Amino acid sequence: MKKNIIVAVLLIVIIAGCKSPKTETPTQAGTYKLDKQMVSGGGKDTVYARKQMKIYTGSYFMYAAMAPDSSVGFGVGTYKMDSVNKIVEHNIYSSRLLDSSVNFNLAISRTNDGYTQVIPGIVKVHNVSYKMIENYTKVAATDTSALDGLWKMDAAYSVTGKDTVKQTPTQFKIFESGHFMFIHRYPVNKEGNKFKNGFGYGVFSLKNDTLREEDQLSNHAQLQNRKFVIKITFNGNDEYSQVIKDSTGRSIEVYKRLK
Numbered sequence: 001m002k003k004n005i006i007v008a009v010l011l012i013v014i015i016a017g018c019k020s021p022k023t024e025t026p027t028q029a030g031t032y033k034l035d036k037q038m039v040s041g042g043g044k045d046t047v048y049a050r051k052q053m054k055i056y057t058g059s060y061f062m063y064a065a066m067a068p069d070s071s072v073g074f075g076v077g078t079y080k081m082d083s084v085n086k087i088v089e090h091n092i093y094s095s096r097l098l099d100s101s102v103n104f105n106l107a108i109s110r111t112n113d114g115y116t117q118v119i120p121g122i123v124k125v126h127n128v129s130y131k132m133i134e135n136y137t138k139v140a141a142t143d144t145s146a147l148d149g150l151w152k153m154d155a156a157y158s159v160t161g162k163d164t165v166k167q168t169p170t171q172f173k174i175f176e177s178g179h180f181m182f183i184h185r186y187p188v189n190k191e192g193n194k195f196k197n198g199f200g201y202g203v204f205s206l207k208n209d210t211l212r213e214e215d216q217l218s219n220h221a222q223l224q225n226r227k228f229v230i231k232i233t234f235n236g237n238d239e240y241s242q243v244i245k246d247s248t249g250r251s252i253e254v255y256k257r258l259k
Contacts, residue, residue: 142178
């Protein structure tokens with residue numbers, strides 16, 4: 001009987017040892033800086049000059065870009081890693097598509113310090129299909145925080161003296177391992193039918209109820225290289241408000257987490 005037990009145990013050990021190790025799909029979470037963007041098609045390659053950052057959390061992404069003429073393009077959405085070398089991104093909101101439901105299939109090639117993504121059929125002109133190729137370098141992460149994730153602005157107010165004005169931008173903000181980015185589209189006339197796009201990117205730290213942000217890239221000149229000390233208040237895990245004070249008054253913003 002004892003001999004049979006020993007044989008059975010040995011068989012279990014041998015079978016367990018023969019099992020193939022699990023292959024974990026690499027995470028895309030992190031912050032990336034664009035090194036090169038090229039559109040290829042019709043026998044021609046065109047390289048576009050732009051400053052662009054992209055942030056992935058575990059399930060969301062956000063990117064923002066600024067061209068030499070200071071025009072802004074951005075996008076935010078969900079993503080799914082279909083395999084090690086394929087990502088499907090789903091648009092939530094972008095400067096070009098707004099809230100249209102569109103998927104993009106990205107072919108990913110990982111490098112030692114980042115990755116290359118290819119989006120086939122990004123546009124078709126005169127029956128010629130073009131693909132977009134982007135090379136990214138990963139930016140070093142720092143600490144995680146309770147803010148990490150994607151948030152959408154729920155309300156915003158500007159307070160000057162006794163006057164309070166409600167603001168109506170469409171704005172999203174993402175935090176990931178010490179880096180942040182916000183994107184927004186806001187009306188520039190009283191009728192509310194003319195809009196501009198904007199963004200800001202930088203590094204942050206959170207300690208207790210104090211959020212410290214340093215903007216490193218933005219199309220808003222008044223934000224570039226500026227440091228902010230922001231008072232924040234959490235309402236549970238999925239809502240927070242922030243207050244920024246300056247010489248003219250203060251701004252109040254309320255955000256809700258996208259889940």
